[in-house]
Amino acid sequence: MRILVVDDDPFAAEMVAAVLEDGGCDAIVVDGAGPAQTVLNADKDFDAIVSDMNMPGQSGMELFRALRAQGSSVPFILLSADDPDVLAQREPRLDACIAKDADLETSLMVTLADVLLPPAD
Amino acid sequence: MIPTHTASLRDKVGHLRSLFLARLPGMLEEARLACLCLSGGKAAETAIDDLQRLFHNLKGTAATLGLPELSAESSSATELVAGWRLMPVAMRSEVLPSWQRKLANSIARLAVLECQASAALPPPQGAAAPDLPRSARDKKPDLRLKRVYLCDAELDGRQLESPLLCFGYTLTSFCDTASLLRAAAAECPDAIVVQASMATGLAGYENRSDTPLLIVGDDGDFATRLAAVKAGAVAYFQKPIAGHELVEALDMATTQLEPAPYRVLIVDDEPEMADYHASILESVGMSARRLNEPARILEELDEFQPDLLLMDVYMPIASGRELSRVVRQIPQFVGLPILFLSSETDKMEQVSALQVGADGFLTKPIPPQDLITAVAVRAERTRVLRSLMMRDSLTGLLNHTTLSQFLETSLAAAQRQGVPLCFMMLDVDRFKVVNDTYGHQAGDQVLMALARVLKQRLRNSDMIGRYGGEEFAAVLQGVGVSEAVRFVDAIREDFAALTFKAGDKRFSCSFSCGIAGFPDYETAEGLVYAADQALYAAKRGGRNRVIADAAADAIAGEKQ
Numbered sequence: 001m002r003i004l005v006v007d008d009d010p011f012a013a014e015m016v017a018a019v020l021e022d023g024g025c026d027a028i029v030v031d032g033a034g035p036a037q038t039v040l041n042a043d044k045d046f047d048a049i050v051s052d053m054n055m056p057g058q059s060g061m062e063l064f065r066a067l068r069a070q071g072s073s074v075p076f077i078l079l080s081a082d083d084p085d086v087l088a089q090r091e092p093r094l095d096a097c098i099a100k101d102a103d104l105e106t107s108l109m110v111t112l113a114d115v116l117l118p119p120a121d
Numbered sequence: 122m123i124p125t126h127t128a129s130l131r132d133k134v135g136h137l138r139s140l141f142l143a144r145l146p147g148m149l150e151e152a153r154l155a156c157l158c159l160s161g162g163k164a165a166e167t168a169i170d171d172l173q174r175l176f177h178n179l180k181g182t183a184a185t186l187g188l189p190e191l192s193a194e195s196s197s198a199t200e201l202v203a204g205w206r207l208m209p210v211a212m213r214s215e216v217l218p219s220w221q222r223k224l225a226n227s228i229a230r231l232a233v234l235e236c237q238a239s240a241a242l243p244p245p246q247g248a249a250a251p252d253l254p255r256s257a258r259d260k261k262p263d264l265r266l267k268r269v270y271l272c273d274a275e276l277d278g279r280q281l282e283s284p285l286l287c288f289g290y291t292l293t294s295f296c297d298t299a300s301l302l303r304a305a306a307a308e309c310p311d312a313i314v315v316q317a318s319m320a321t322g323l324a325g326y327e328n329r330s331d332t333p334l335l336i337v338g339d340d341g342d343f344a345t346r347l348a349a350v351k352a353g354a355v356a357y358f359q360k361p362i363a364g365h366e367l368v369e370a371l372d373m374a375t376t377q378l379e380p381a382p383y384r385v386l387i388v389d390d391e392p393e394m395a396d397y398h399a400s401i402l403e404s405v406g407m408s409a410r411r412l413n414e415p416a417r418i419l420e421e422l423d424e425f426q427p428d429l430l431l432m433d434v435y436m437p438i439a440s441g442r443e444l445s446r447v448v449r450q451i452p453q454f455v456g457l458p459i460l461f462l463s464s465e466t467d468k469m470e471q472v473s474a475l476q477v478g479a480d481g482f483l484t485k486p487i488p489p490q491d492l493i494t495a496v497a498v499r500a501e502r503t504r505v506l507r508s509l510m511m512r513d514s515l516t517g518l519l520n521h522t523t524l525s526q527f528l529e530t531s532l533a534a535a536q537r538q539g540v541p542l543c544f545m546m547l548d549v550d551r552f553k554v555v556n557d558t559y560g561h562q563a564g565d566q567v568l569m570a571l572a573r574v575l576k577q578r579l580r581n582s583d584m585i586g587r588y589g590g591e592e593f594a595a596v597l598q599g600v601g602v603s604e605a606v607r608f609v610d611a612i613r614e615d616f617a618a619l620t621f622k623a624g625d626k627r628f629s630c631s632f633s634c635g636i637a638g639f640p641d642y643e644t645a646e647g648l649v650y651a652a653d654q655a656l657y658a659a660k661r662g663g664r665n666r667v668i669a670d671a672a673a674d675a676i677a678g679e680k681q
Binding site: 008009011012014015016018019022052054056079080081099100101102104105 | 129130133134137140141144170174177178180181182184185186187189192196199
C-alpha cells in the first residue's frame, strides 16, 4: 500500500512514516500542501493520504477540500495536535481525523484499516 | 486487532526522539528570537505566526514521540499565542509585558523539560565513542526570571522590555528613586538600572545591599564615570543603549558563579616552609601548590596556571630574583604577580628584588592574616584584569590572544596525557552581505546568536573565542576530528535553520567551519594553519559546511 504523508514538521513526518512502514505500507513524505499537490498531479497511485492539519500556507483541511474539489477521492486522514472531534465535525467528508498523541502508533494503523477496508457485517 | 510493532519501530521512534531532543534547543532559541520582535508592526505578525506554528508542532510531535510533559507545556504555549491573536489590537500593548513574561516562562520550562528528557535517554547503542555531552545538560538552567528595576525619566522602558525578557529578565520601571527604593525594600531586585542624574537618590544603597547597580547616562566623560563609581555602580552605559549590551552586563552582574579559588604557586626549597605557607592559604579556601625544585617552575606554571606566584628569595640553583627574571621572559606571564618571602630586612635588598619585577616583598615570619591579605588582593586584581583582557565585548567569548594561549596550554596538556584535541575555525557565510543589506545591528544580532548557540551546545571544557570580525574559533579537548565534525555539523544545521529579522525583512545565515586535530598536528601553528585551510576548503566547496582537515586534503588532491 502506498501512502502519501504530508507534514511540515520533519520529526512528525518521520514518525508517521515509521508507523506506516512498520505496518507494511510504503510511505512517501512531503513537507507541505503545495508539494503534496505536485506529487499527486504526477502520480495518482496512492491508497491514502495522511496529512497534518497545521501547516504554513495551506492547512491540511484546505488541502483536503482542494483535492475533493478537483475530483480526487483518495481516502484522506487528517492528523491534528488539537481535538480531532472538532475538526471532524467541521468537515464531515473527512475519512478520518485522529489526534497526534502517544497513541498514534496504534491509532493510525487501526484507522487506516477502518478507512480502507469495507465494514464487515 | 491491535497491530503489534516490531523492534525496528521501537528503534526508529527512539532514534527520532533523540534527534528531536537534540534539535529542540535550536527551536527554543528561534522562539526566543521571535519574542524579540513582538512589540508591533509587520514583523510582530510574522513572529506570532512563527511562534504559533513552532509550539503547535512541538505539541503534536512531542506527544507522538512519547514526551507528554513537553507536549503539555507546548500546548500551554500554543494557547498563550492563540489568546494573543484573539485579543483586540487596542488592548495588546497594555498586556504585552505580562503576556511576554508568561511566554518566556513557558520557553524556560520547555528548556528544562528538554534537559530532563535528554538526560533520561538511553546511551546510543553500539556507539564507540559517546556523543559530546552538551553543556546545557551539565548545567541546571536558572528557571526564575530575574527582576530588574529601572529608573530613568528619559528612557522608554518598553523598548528594552522584550530584549531583556528573552534573556530571562523582567523589567519594572519607576518614575523616581524613592518609589524604586520602596519597591526594593518590599521585594529585592536582582539588579537596578538608573539614570546618571538620578543616581544620587540611591546614595548609600550599595552599602546596605548586594544588588548590582548599573548606571546609564548621556556623557562618557571622566566626571560622570567617576560619579558612577562613587555611587557604587558595577557598570556604566553611555546612551543610546543597545539591548544586547545591557543583557551582557546584567548577565555578568547577576550570575553568581561560585568563584574558583585563587591559585597560588609556592616555590620554596624547604618543604616545611612551603607546607606552612600553603596550609595558611588553604585554610581560607585558596588552592596552593608546593614546588621544591625551582628548575621545574615553567612546567608548573603551564600546568597549574596560578593567579599568583609566592617564592622564597634564597634558594640553591636559582635565587628568587633569577627565577622571577626567567618567568618575566615569557610573555604569557608578564602580568603574573610575584610575591617574595624572605627574612631579609635590608631595604636595599628588597628594592633590588622589586626591580626585577616582583610585586611585593613579605618578611618572614609573616602573620597568617597579612599573608592572606597580601595574596588575595593581588590575585583578585589579576583575575579582574585577566577577564577584561580575555573577553570579546560583543559576544562575551574569549578574544583572539586568550584563545591562542589556551590552545598552547591545552595542546601541551593533550601531549602529556596522550589524548586527542581539536581546533576549529568558523566563519559566518557572506557576513558582509548581511551587514550591507540589513545593517550592522542585524549583523551583531547574528554574531551574538552564533556565540550563544556555540556556548549552549559545546561543553564547559571547550573554549570558544571570537577570532575577529565574523570569525570564531574553539578548542575542543579530548575529542577526535571525526567526532568533532559530526557534532559541529549538527550545530551548523541548527544555526542555518534560525531566522533573523531586520525590520520586516527576514533572513537566515550559515557558517563554514574547518577542523584540524592533535595528534595529526603537534604544534599550535600547525593546527591553526590546517584548520584555516580546511575552512578555506569549506568556503570554496560552497559554504555552509564543516570540513575536516584530512577531507580538505583529499579535495585538494583530487583537484591536482
